[in-house]
Amino acid sequence: xxxxxxxxxxxxxxxxxxxxxxxxxxxxxxxxxxxxxxxxxxxxxxxxxxxxxxxxxxxxxxxxxxxxxxxxxxxxxxxxxxxxxxxxxxxxxxxxxxxxxxxxxxxxxxxxxxxxxxxxxxxxxxxxxxxxxxxxxxxxxxxxxxxxxxxxxxxxxxxxxxxxxxxxxxxxxxxxxxxxxxxxxxxxxxxxxxxxxxxxxxxxxxxxxxxxxxxxxxxxxxxxxxxxxxxxxxxxxxxxxxxxxxxx
Amino acid sequence: xxxxxxxxxxxxxxxxxxxxxxxxxxxxxxxxxxxxxxxxxxxxxxxxxxxxxxxxxxxxxxxxxxxxxxxxxxxxxxxxxxxxxxxxxxxxxxxxxxxxxxxxxxxxxxxxxxxxxxxxxxxxxxxxxxxxxxxxxxxxxxxxxxxxxxxxxxxxxxxxxxxxxxxxxxxxxxxxxxxxxxxxxxxxxxxxxxxxxxxxxxxxxxxxxxxxxxxxxxxxxxxxxxxxxxxxxxxxxxxxxxxxxxxxxxxxxxxxxxxxxxxxxxxxxxxxxxxxxxxxxxxxxxxxxxxxxxxxxxxxxxxxxxxxxxxxxxxxxxxxxxxxxxxxxxxxxxxxxxxxxxxxxxxxxxxxxxxxxxxxxxxxxxxxxxxxxxxxxxxxxxxxxxxxxxxxxxxxxxxxxxxxx
Numbered sequence: 180x181x182x183x184x185x186x187x188x189x190x191x192x193x194x195x196x197x198x199x200x201x202x203x204x205x206x207x208x209x210x211x212x213x214x215x216x217x218x219x220x221x222x223x224x225x226x227x228x229x230x231x232x233x234x235x236x237x238x239x240x241x242x243x244x245x246x247x248x249x250x251x252x253x254x255x256x257x258x259x260x261x262x263x264x265x266x267x268x269x270x271x272x273x274x275x276x277x278x279x280x281x282x283x284x285x286x287x288x289x290x291x292x293x294x295x296x297x298x299x300x301x302x303x304x305x306x307x308x309x310x311x312x313x314x315x316x317x318x319x320x321x322x323x324x325x326x327x328x329x330x331x332x333x334x335x336x337x338x339x340x341x342x343x344x345x346x347x348x349x350x351x352x353x354x355x356x357x358x359x360x361x362x363x364x365x366x367x368x369x370x371x372x373x374x375x376x377x378x379x380x381x382x383x384x385x386x387x388x389x390x391x392x393x394x395x396x397x398x399x400x401x402x403x404x405x406x407x408x409x410x411x412x413x414x415x416x417x418x419x420x421x422x423x424x425x426x427x
Numbered sequence: 428x429x430x431x432x433x434x435x436x437x438x439x440x441x442x443x444x445x446x447x448x449x450x451x452x453x454x455x456x457x458x459x460x461x462x463x464x465x466x467x468x469x470x471x472x473x474x475x476x477x478x479x480x481x482x483x484x485x486x487x488x489x490x491x492x493x494x495x496x497x498x499x500x501x502x503x504x505x506x507x508x509x510x511x512x513x514x515x516x517x518x519x520x521x522x523x524x525x526x527x528x529x530x531x532x533x534x535x536x537x538x539x540x541x542x543x544x545x546x547x548x549x550x551x552x553x554x555x556x557x558x559x560x561x562x563x564x565x566x567x568x569x570x571x572x573x574x575x576x577x578x579x580x581x582x583x584x585x586x587x588x589x590x591x592x593x594x595x596x597x598x599x600x601x602x603x604x605x606x607x608x609x610x611x612x613x614x615x616x617x618x619x620x621x622x623x624x625x626x627x628x629x630x631x632x633x634x635x636x637x638x639x640x641x642x643x644x645x646x647x648x649x650x651x652x653x654x655x656x657x658x659x660x661x662x663x664x665x666x667x668x669x670x671x672x673x674x675x676x677x678x679x680x681x682x683x684x685x686x687x688x689x690x691x692x693x694x695x696x697x698x699x700x701x702x703x704x705x706x707x708x709x710x711x712x713x714x715x716x717x718x719x720x721x722x723x724x725x726x727x728x729x730x731x732x733x734x735x736x737x738x739x740x741x742x743x744x745x746x747x748x749x750x751x752x753x754x755x756x757x758x759x760x761x762x763x764x765x766x767x768x769x770x771x772x773x774x775x776x777x778x779x780x781x782x783x784x785x786x787x788x789x790x791x792x793x794x795x796x797x798x799x800x801x802x803x804x805x806x807x808x809x810x811x812x813x814x815x816x817x818x819x820x821x822x823x824x825x826x827x828x829x830x831x832x
Contacts, residue, residue: 266747
């Protein structure tokens with residue numbers, strides 16, 4: 180079942196109403212994301228990519244249209260059911276990292292487990308530790324976000340996103356707050372995870388970041404303008420190796 | 428089970444902000460401590476009054492003169508002095524329920540003897556009096572029935588009289604003059620202290636009522652007849668019986684009102700207790716207000732905290748916290764804070780009450796119920812004032828919350 184759709188949306192619209200004016204942020208979007216894909220969503224600001232991201236992340240509900248996540252229909256679910264979907268099936272990575280301050284990396288990664296029924300059955304510390312190890316931060320578990328660099332913070336966030344083994348990892352401008360070298364590091368991590376089978380969907384407005392994905396979707400004015408595979412795909416790890424060593 | 432995880436989240440969050448937590452709790456600490464100290468003082472006062480009432484004697488029924496009417500004008504209690512020795516004799520003769528009975532004839536007299544003179548109320552009583560009032564002698568003895576029947580001129584002195592006339596020592600065996608009549612001192616009463624109104628109960632001389640009636644010429648009155656029963660349970664029956672006897676002895680028709688009043692100890696106690704009850708309630712109300720203010724303090728901090736932590740709430744919601752989880756977290760935070768504050772307040776209350784007792788000499792009483800009440804109240808404050816901010820946090824929109832700076 181390598182080609183089953185993790186995300187399938189049909190005719191998705193979202194209209195924001197403020198007072199008497201209605202803004203159509205999405206005007207009927209159809210999209211499928213297959214398991215194992217790494218999809219980049221591009222578009223100028225106002226193109227509707229943030230709205231699409233919020234809908235795909237189950238933070239918001241569509242005005243109309245259908246959405247299946249991992250084979251489960253999620254449009255029309257209530258607040259609590261959406262919370263549970265977010266907890267178990269979606270991992271979020273944000274531009275601003277969004278880690279809890281004054282809370283150790285390990286505690287941050289453990290957090291999704293605390294809101295889950297699964298958290299009662301497993302050794303939460305061990306699972307969180309494993310997730311941190313998978314992003315290469317096993318030696319930073321007791322550090323608080325303020326003691327970590329931007330790249331490290333984003334890796335903690337990725338570990339937190341992965342700890343529940345979600346169906347998909349959603350990343351909203353994951354490199355937006357990072358310098359180019361750290362951006363490459365994070366993208367190399369994403370590509371590595373993708374190679375291990377994690378489905379990833381990321382929003383970006385940088386072309387070289389999008390070229391790290393396997394497929395690019397471009398939005399404009401609430402429509403899909405372009406949807407095509409990336410060839411050739413950029414290998415972030417190799418480019419990283421070509422960069423001169425800092426201080427060398 | 429999941430609640431346990433939420434408790435952990437809440438406790439972690441409280442510990443993250445130690446200073447703010449402490450300041451928030453301060454309101455509750457002071458409130459609870461104030462409640463404890465105030466109520467402890469009130470209950471202490473009550474206990475003291477109870478002890479004083481118990482000192483008056485056990486299972487006591489007191490007959491006092493009632494009100495008289497003259498042509499429709501009620502002259503008020505005590506205006507009819509129809510309490511007589513005949514009443515006493517009738518009660519003594521006919522009552523089945525009273526185990527002891529004594530009249531009280533008061534003859535204000537000038538007493539001369541020992542090292543000087545003193546004005547005192549000489550009380551003519553029966554031999555039962557010491558039993559009714561549970562008032563023993565500290566030296567010598569009470570007069571006995573033979574002396575009562577023979578109208579012997581014997582007297583038992585209160586401590587205050589002894590202090591003033593015989594400061595150098597035990598006066599038993601010596602003679603004093605009461606209204607120029609010589610009396611032999613046979614005993615000295617134990618010190619009894621003051622009444623609740625501050626009257627000195629030791630400023631008294633007891634003598635057989637028969638002697639007082641016949642030997643001391645001049646002004647005297649009978650303010651009371653005292654009776655007592657074997658047990659508290661007999662009091663209502665005894666009172667009913669006394670009423671019947673006295674009505675007959677006074678020749679009252681069935682439509683006449685009583686011209687005497689019967690009072691028992693519990694009524695006396697209730698009156699006094701009622702007064703302290705009001706006092707305790709008042710103190711507790713004042714203290715309760717400070718607890719309320721403490722609660723509002725918690726609400727303020729929690730509201731500020733919700734605004735300040737909007738982004739945190741957004742993050743929690745994004746990774747799967749339900750509205751309910753967020754609400755429970757904030758509720759638990761405020762409950763834990765008010766409970767810890769309550770516990771510290773109880774400790775401070777104990778300390779404060781002990782200090783107050785040492786400084787002012789007032790008795791204080793802290794009961795387990797009081798501690799439970801204070802803790803229960805502070806937990807209620809936590810729930811009540813934590814609810815609104817918690818609900819506000821739970822109702823946040825995750826997208827808005829995440830964007831919040």
